[in-house]
Amino acid sequence: MKIVRILVASIACCGWLLGAAAEAPAQAVVKVGNILPLSGPSASVGLQNKQAQDMAVQEINDAGGIKSLGGAKIQMLYADSESKPEKGVAEAERFINTEKVHILTGAWNSAVSYPVSAVAERYQIPFLVPVSVADKITEQGFKYVFRIAAKDSWWTRDQFAFLKDLQAEFNAKVATLAFVYENGDWGKGFAEGWKKHAQAGGYKVVLDEPYPSTATDLSPVVQKIKRANPDVLLLTSNAADAILLTNTMAEYKVKPKAIVASGGGHADPSYLKAAGKNARYLFDIVEWETDVNKPGAKETNEKFKKLYGYNLTGESVDAYAAMYVLADALERAASTDPRAIRDALAKTRLTKGPAMIVGYDAIEFDESGQNKHAALVMVQVNDLGKGLERITVWPKASRRAGYKPVFPIP
Amino acid sequence: MNASTVTRQPASGRPVLLRWAPLLLLLAFAFALPLVVRSATYLHILILLLLYAYLTTSWNLVGGFAGVLPLGHAAFVGIGAYTSTVLSLQYGLSPWIGMILGGMISTIVGVLIGLPTFKMRGAYFALATIAFAEGLRVMVENLDRLGPFRLNGPRGLQIPPLEVGFGRLMFAEKEPYYYIILTMLVLAVGITWAVSRSKLGYCLAAGGEEPEAAQSLGINVARLKLIAMAISSFLTSLAGTFWAQFTLYIHPKSVMSLDISFEIAFIALIGGRGSIAGPLLGALLLRPVSDFSRIHFGDTLPGLHLVIFGVVLILVMLYQPRGLQEPLTRLYRRGMQRLFGTGEGG
Numbered sequence: 001m002k003i004v005r006i007l008v009a010s011i012a013c014c015g016w017l018l019g020a021a022a023e024a025p026a027q028a029v030v031k032v033g034n035i036l037p038l039s040g041p042s043a044s045v046g047l048q049n050k051q052a053q054d055m056a057v058q059e060i061n062d063a064g065g066i067k068s069l070g071g072a073k074i075q076m077l078y079a080d081s082e083s084k085p086e087k088g089v090a091e092a093e094r095f096i097n098t099e100k101v102h103i104l105t106g107a108w109n110s111a112v113s114y115p116v117s118a119v120a121e122r123y124q125i126p127f128l129v130p131v132s133v134a135d136k137i138t139e140q141g142f143k144y145v146f147r148i149a150a151k152d153s154w155w156t157r158d159q160f161a162f163l164k165d166l167q168a169e170f171n172a173k174v175a176t177l178a179f180v181y182e183n184g185d186w187g188k189g190f191a192e193g194w195k196k197h198a199q200a201g202g203y204k205v206v207l208d209e210p211y212p213s214t215a216t217d218l219s220p221v222v223q224k225i226k227r228a229n230p231d232v233l234l235l236t237s238n239a240a241d242a243i244l245l246t247n248t249m250a251e252y253k254v255k256p257k258a259i260v261a262s263g264g265g266h267a268d269p270s271y272l273k274a275a276g277k278n279a280r281y282l283f284d285i286v287e288w289e290t291d292v293n294k295p296g297a298k299e300t301n302e303k304f305k306k307l308y309g310y311n312l313t314g315e316s317v318d319a320y321a322a323m324y325v326l327a328d329a330l331e332r333a334a335s336t337d338p339r340a341i342r343d344a345l346a347k348t349r350l351t352k353g354p355a356m357i358v359g360y361d362a363i364e365f366d367e368s369g370q371n372k373h374a375a376l377v378m379v380q381v382n383d384l385g386k387g388l389e390r391i392t393v394w395p396k397a398s399r400r401a402g403y404k405p406v407f408p409i410p
Numbered sequence: 411m412n413a414s415t416v417t418r419q420p421a422s423g424r425p426v427l428l429r430w431a432p433l434l435l436l437l438a439f440a441f442a443l444p445l446v447v448r449s450a451t452y453l454h455i456l457i458l459l460l461l462y463a464y465l466t467t468s469w470n471l472v473g474g475f476a477g478v479l480p481l482g483h484a485a486f487v488g489i490g491a492y493t494s495t496v497l498s499l500q501y502g503l504s505p506w507i508g509m510i511l512g513g514m515i516s517t518i519v520g521v522l523i524g525l526p527t528f529k530m531r532g533a534y535f536a537l538a539t540i541a542f543a544e545g546l547r548v549m550v551e552n553l554d555r556l557g558p559f560r561l562n563g564p565r566g567l568q569i570p571p572l573e574v575g576f577g578r579l580m581f582a583e584k585e586p587y588y589y590i591i592l593t594m595l596v597l598a599v600g601i602t603w604a605v606s607r608s609k610l611g612y613c614l615a616a617g618g619e620e621p622e623a624a625q626s627l628g629i630n631v632a633r634l635k636l637i638a639m640a641i642s643s644f645l646t647s648l649a650g651t652f653w654a655q656f657t658l659y660i661h662p663k664s665v666m667s668l669d670i671s672f673e674i675a676f677i678a679l680i681g682g683r684g685s686i687a688g689p690l691l692g693a694l695l696l697r698p699v700s701d702f703s704r705i706h707f708g709d710t711l712p713g714l715h716l717v718i719f720g721v722v723l724i725l726v727m728l729y730q731p732r733g734l735q736e737p738l739t740r741l742y743r744r745g746m747q748r749l750f751g752t753g754e755g756g
Contacts, residue, residue, distance in 0.1 A: 039713040080708030085664050086657045094451040094705065114568065115659035122571065183551055185565045185661070210552065
């Protein structure tokens with residue numbers, strides 16, 4: 001009998017849920033469907049993205065919404081992809097068909113953004129991607145996908161440009177490289193770029209080691225690094241494995257001349273907390289740093305920190321800026337028709353406003369939908385007497401005044 | 411006794427029809443559903459429901475009847491998805507042919523896994539199948555190409571939605587997908603029903619519950635399990651192709667992940683292993699719970715939907731360890747008895 005009661009309760013529950021789905025909110029809103037990994041392995045970055053976007057939307061709505069639409073408010077709808085492509089696709093279809101959203105954004109994981117871009121294209125709904133970096137997302141000839149972040153081939157290109165400048169600055173020679181990367185979509189994409197650039201730059205690759213980022217013990221990988229003894233170690237890691245690698249390397253006393261990471265886990269706020277002084281002198285390439293020399297950046301970061309308890313990251317800045325790019329496009333489109341929004345997005349040239357806390361001077365999309373101005377900076381983790389911090393070192397024009405990078409690692 | 415057979419015999423035409431009527435009604439209802447459910451979102455959810463019901467029904471041949479707990483069926487989903495996708499992307503082969511080819515490969519692989527592992531008992535068998543499926547996933551993740559075939563490692567394969575039509579197993583609308591998976595499910599249930607009524611089914615059940623006793627009666631338990639595994643892996647593989655054509659994007663973490671194997675097992679456990687209705691009931695309960703809780707709580711309380719899923723699982727395991735199929739069958743029988751009198755005794 002008990003089971004029957006439970007069943008009845010769960011059926012009633014389902015009915016209530018269905019009912020909740022049916023009640024539609026009032027007019028004068030622009031509906032934005034946002035697909036993010038809110039549970040599962042990438043939940044923490046998904047949440048940071050959500051918080052940055054919530055903050056931006058709050059600001060936009062508080063400032064009077066979209067004026068050309070009579071002060072229409074932006075309404076954010078969130079869906080959890082669990083980092084799974086099929087769930088992301090299902091949610092995209094639900095957003096489009098049931099919720100009737102005017103625009104899609106997300107999905108953080110490249111593996112989710114990629115198929116979602118096809119859904120958006122099919123229904124002709126613009127898809128604004130803040131941070132999925134896989135090149136292929138904007139290389140499908142699609143008209144409805146727009147990306148704020150730099151694509152991954154640009155990241156590897158800039159890592160090698162940095163290496164070259166570093167050697168010139170310190171008059172030192174880097175001959176051998178080791179590649180260690182998570183064996184997913186993202187890590188493999190980076191490794192491919194590294195191989196190309198290493199060959200072009202005449203470096204010798206002494207280790208090419210993918211590893212699963214769910215590994216609980218990375219000492220075999222670290223021992224391989226120790227044996228290969230590279231001048232420079234290039235890393236692509238997610239959060240937990242970045243911490244594990246750094247701490248295991250300290251344990252085994254592995255000290256290449258420099259370690260160059262690729263954002264992601266190394267840029268996650270939890271990394272510095274957990275790796276502590278083992279992370280000192282690490283170089284990390286990111287899109288944005290809290291010490292960036294842009295008006296408003298400091299204030300925005302402080303506001304974010306007060307709200308959520310940690311600093312903005314390059315990814316959350318992209319997510320934050322994306323909402324202002326959207327507001328700007330809506331303002332110009334003066335319509336909630338997805339096609340009109342798409343055309344306005346394609347003509348974006350944003351040079352002022354809160355979005356300009358990004359590290360470069362304008363947001364503008366090329367024909368493929370890629371933000372052509374997206375640029376990257378290299379930071380070094382160091383302790384200047386106030387605890388560990390991330391200090392911008394490259395390009396030289398953006399370097400924090402008075403700081404000299406430490407190379408090789410003492 | 412004589413009297414009862416006499417009274418039943420002449421009227422047999424009607425009671426048989428009546429006994430089948432609810433099933434036929436259910437089937438008609440399932441086929442008519444897309445006429446009512448117009449929303450692509452809910453059709454999408456329904457298709458996934460049927461897909462999981464199909465997967466679990468296929469799994470049930472081994473996991474239910476043969477009395478072992480295979481947790482590596484994602485491997486067959488992956489083989490099916492990759493075989494048809496690679497062949498259609500590189501050689502333009504129709505996914506329908508790829509589907510059958512993938513099924514054949516899966517059958518061979520299934521038998522090869524079964525040969526050494528069916529000697530194992532309980533948890534060891536389950537662990538061996540997990541190990542195999544995970545091994546296959548890691549291999550595909552690290553292979554960009556396998557001979558002439560491009561697998562594209564962890565980045566997976568996207569199927570460009572260019573040629574739409576039945577021959578390409580690709581449609582712009584959801585309805586055709588719904589009818590295809592429904593037909594596949596009906597066929598799979600039919601096969602399960604036939605197996606459960608055949609000598610194979612009885613011997614499997616005997617071998618699953620009391621292997622020593624069955625063997626002493628001269629039943630070659632290992633061989634029968636292999637046959638069940640072959641059918642099961644073939645059917646599972648077909649779902650892989652369907653999955654690939656439905657989502658148009660596959661990568662190892664989606665079509666080969668342990669999550670699929672576990673979800674199949676969960677559905678079977680909730681619904682009732684070893685019964686025909688079990689997988690259907692399990693999918694009917696668990697899929698909506700998982701989908702609707704994700705839709706409604708996924709944004710406000712991230713992760714809550716997984717908790718709900720877990721709680722439902724625990725409740726059923728606590729109160730109905732043999733699955734929901736048992737109390738519901740009892741209820742159904744009682745209802746039939748009341749409707750059609752005592753003739754329906756069983």
